[in-house]
Amino acid sequence: MTASTRTFSLKEFNRRLRHGDAIFDALTLTAALLALLVVLAIGWQLWQESHFTRQTFGWELIIGADWNPYDDKFGALPFIYGTLQTSLLALLIAVPLGLFIAIFLAELAPAWLSRILGFLVELLAAVPSVVYGLWGVYVFAPTIVKPTGEFLQSFVGFLPLFAGSVSPQYSRLAASLILAVMILPTISAVSRDVFQAIPRAQREAALALGATQWEMIAQVLVPYGLSGILGAIILGLGRALGETMAVTMVIGNNYNLTASLLEPGSTMSAIIASQFGEASSIDLFRSALIEMGLILFTITLILNMLARLLVWRVARRVPTELRV
């Protein structure tokens, strides 16, 4: 085709544009399928590689509490319990704090302060976990966790959750607290962005109707941004469930099942990381650790789905006028 014959035709232009759309569609679809493929491939691989222990122990691995690899005892319950306990406690601490930070940054702080604090919060999210771990071992555990643990021990020590322990500074409590510090920036930074994305008109409408600042935040902004906030919480939970390095440095790596937060414990990711080197030469041991990975993978999936379900339920309940 030469230049002289090329004339502008709306039909031709539209056709080419549609082609562009189609190619773009194809590209994005491929990318999306790739993500799905990776998830499926990981799940499939974990399932395949763990067949030794699945065949030998079945459900025993999940409900068993005795971990002694050289005696062929593989009970993952202490690690499952440790992972869930530390992650959930970390969420319990970090969610309200993170929301307060987000609300302050987005609504209450003057712009200059919000910018500085916001930058610092984002910086916290970028600190590598091994640095948190080092700080945890040398500073956080002896100076903050230890007195907290001893305080809890003396006041509510009659509860199994806070039963006495030899050295409360390296314990599930220490891991939970350090996880809380680690997921705090994720939760607050994402929630701040959610609050900032809420249209001005929503605030003005609420204030014009005579709402106080607190009512405006609690009754308009939080419900409006709830799905985004839940997204932030899921991100934080994801990081807490999978965090390895910082946790293994402060949790005490003890493989016994005890209820107390003040006892040393371990998590699934911590035991996989610390024992995989050895396990690679023993089939059953390796298979047990891979199955632990599979359990962690499944728990993460289930929690994510539950959170999605929650978002969906909540989103339906919010009056449509608020969501315009």
Added chain:
Amino acid sequence: MFRKFFSVAAIMILAAMAVACATPTVAPTSAPAVTRIVETKVVEKVVEQTKVVEKVITATPAPQTPVAKPGSIVINGAGASFPYPLYSRWFFEYAYVNPAVRINYNPIGSGGGISQITAKTVDFGGSDAPMTDAEYDKAKGVQMFPIVAGPVVPVYNIKNDAGAMITDTLKFPTTTLGDIYLGKITKWNDPVLANANPNVKLPAKDIKLIVRADSSGTTYTFTDYLAASNPEYKAKMTGANKLPKWLPSTLAGNQNPGVTAIVQNTDGAIGYVEISYAKEGRLPYGAVQNKAGEYVVATMEGVQAAMADFGNDLGDKLVASIVNAPSKTAYPISTYTYIMIYMDQTDCVKGKAALDFFKWAMSPDGDKFAAALDYVPLPDAVQKLVEAKLSKVTCQGKSF
């Protein structure tokens, strides 16, 4: 929805076909043809040059022995982390001795070293613990040999009643460490400890047990000693073990640095580490009563005495436990660290280079770096055994 998907899929297929078709049809068009001609000319030139070079070489009357380029022979190893500080120093220094050889070592732990040499993904493996019979069955033709030895020391962090750290060298009578790790001795002022250390005022504090979280050659050596020195420990805890089931109250850290960190920050803690970590972490370490009844602090001489005691016990596998040695000066918590290679090498150049390196490492040239880093060179008798074994290593069935 489906139509859209199909149209997208069709376009993807079409695009793939178009790419496939386009490649061969590029050549006949005029522009690329020029580049092709240029390329062929370049290729021809290179071929001509190579020919010339070949002629020169064949014409040279006395062919020179090929001098290998620096770093052209790469040897890979993996395994125990206990000797890693020394190995990396050796590799660094050996680059001056033979610049052609570059050695990499990945300190993934003894178990990892055994599995990697079994899978032949490395040229040599490292391990602090001897291979089990089952592991030998999987890795036919593997030979272990000791290359250096070292002590494991009990470290502690006890603050006295005034709040100051006790820096005295505590004495641990024969069965004491075993009893402590069995949970039979639970206080620092236990009569056994108090009687052995009359000059130190020990506080009435709980003993907190610190161990390794990862499977470890250091743990293997320590438990090997506990089992040898304490019959009750041996009966209850199945002897030497890289990853034993400790008491419920133990705290565990990852690797030597993890244990050191927890001991440093826990009042009343006792742990066990390789000696250089105790020194770096400024932790006091104890004198342990040996089989002859003497209290011995970990020193080079103490470990060498332990090696000498068991110098004839290495057998064909060239492994021996050297804990709880009988002579008066022997330090009881000592261990060899081993290298694993195949007796028949597949790559002659690499095999020769690796053997030369091991011989250098065991020579006085290598020994001085070992001593500087608190490792203990092999005594002559053991070194002779290792050298005799290494001289039998072959390459593709032939001797070097």
